Amino acid sequence: MHPQDLAETRNLPLFRTMLSASFDALMQSAMTQRCPAGQELIRQGARAEYLHVVVEGSVELYAEWQGRRTTMAVVQPVGTFILAACVKDLPYLMSARTLEPSRVLLIPSSDLRAIFRRDPEFAVSIVGELAAAFRSMARHAKNLKLRTSRERIAGYLLKQSALAGGADRFVLQIEKRLVASYLGMTPENLSRALKSLEGSGVELHGHAVTITDRARLAEACEADVLIDGPDSEPLSDGVSLPGPALSED
Amino acid sequence: MHPQDLAETRNLPLFRTMLSASFDALMQSAMTQRCPAGQELIRQGARAEYLHVVVEGSVELYAEWQGRRTTMAVVQPVGTFILAACVKDLPYLMSARTLEPSRVLLIPSSDLRAIFRRDPEFAVSIVGELAAAFRSMARHAKNLKLRTSRERIAGYLLKQSALAGGADRFVLQIEKRLVASYLGMTPENLSRALKSLEGSGVELHGHAVTITDRARLAEACEADVLIDGPDSEPLSDGVSLPGPALSED
């Protein structure tokens, strides 16, 4: 593992405050894996053997049932995923695959559990990470249940803008089909709805988004911290939503 | 606080393994509150001052946005809620109100945070509780995104049957309007869909449900542990799904 990556990992909220001895012990049994795009990293239903840390690239978390498929989150560097399954030693609820060539750090979940029992600071970090993950998933559910698809899209654009530092112009980090799946609709519907939002303060050229009238766009979806989230909270299972990370409340 | 309730609380997964000294310290500053039906206990957006434990009665967790409202979970004795907000000291994402006259134990979240830093066993319990809560919320989202409303209803009936010990006859514990909201549909729709399920192996008389042909009902919704959950996992934020509480791990 490269010293640079090691340093970045050490600086994650999850690892920042733990004892050096604990961190070193964790890293000793950890492995780095390089994967091509499209590689399946974990499959839902399998036992959680490793905590995953995305060091480079991006990873989609998705769920399947009866041949249907939905995107639950996209993890970007440096984010962790499937922490919950690891600490409970239970089967994954989601599958994961790389969206591009990626590098992933694997930490054996047995070591993770052993060390969090010995290092109180680490336990505290895990609690914080899990609480954030829970809140992120609760937001996801609220978004789905309380908003129409048009509203979810407008909210997504506003959130992406915020993640881009509040810029009026930014580029979608994620394929539109994945955005659609994440937002709980079909690609066709996303396409149409995006078009209908042009004329509500948004311009689109491919993946480039320009917000021309923020007030009009906000009319399509009133933002709410209790759904759209303060950016400082990591998302789903210690995961980042599509987009750069931010500082928050 | 009654010794009986105290014992039950002490026996919750969250408190079972902690040091007696820690438990006593927590309980010293805790308060019991009696509430009539329909009383608002917490409001989304407010700061988390207390961890709540439902000792008697039942509590609905719901979320609101732009005048819309959705049920996120129903907590029954003895279950806790809003643990995530407490440990992070962040605003509630959900509101809570009693569905019937209830008794609720309030534990100051500052004490909670202080004690979990001192008592590693307690920290471990909190981690387990939060992980379970995360997984429950992830299941909720999967259920919404991967299943049609008819499938969600069939799945709900099958789950309620399982919670009733696998019985073919059971009684809905929750108002249908709440079930509808929890499942992400309107009461009208639930009513119609339930009717259409008669003839798919279900009979309904008021709140009494009889599964006459389990195989046919299963055709309407193939059960999946990764969505419907093993009964051993507590639900959403340490919460039980609408339905009888289970004795659980």
Place this chain on the structure above:
DNA sequence: CGGATGGTTGATAGCAATCAAGCACAGTGG
């Protein structure tokens, strides 16, 4: 016996999924 609330039913409108083509762009190979 009202009155309120929850539940059901019916009619209608609107939104979203589906099916089916076409289009645009990127990577590949001739």
Place this chain on the structure above:
DNA sequence: CCACTGTGCTTGATTGCTATCAACCATCCG
């Protein structure tokens, strides 16, 4: 350099589901 092919994206036509509006019924309670 230029087809060529695959993939993602868009567009259109249609179907079907779900919400909405409105009325009615049942039950519980004062």
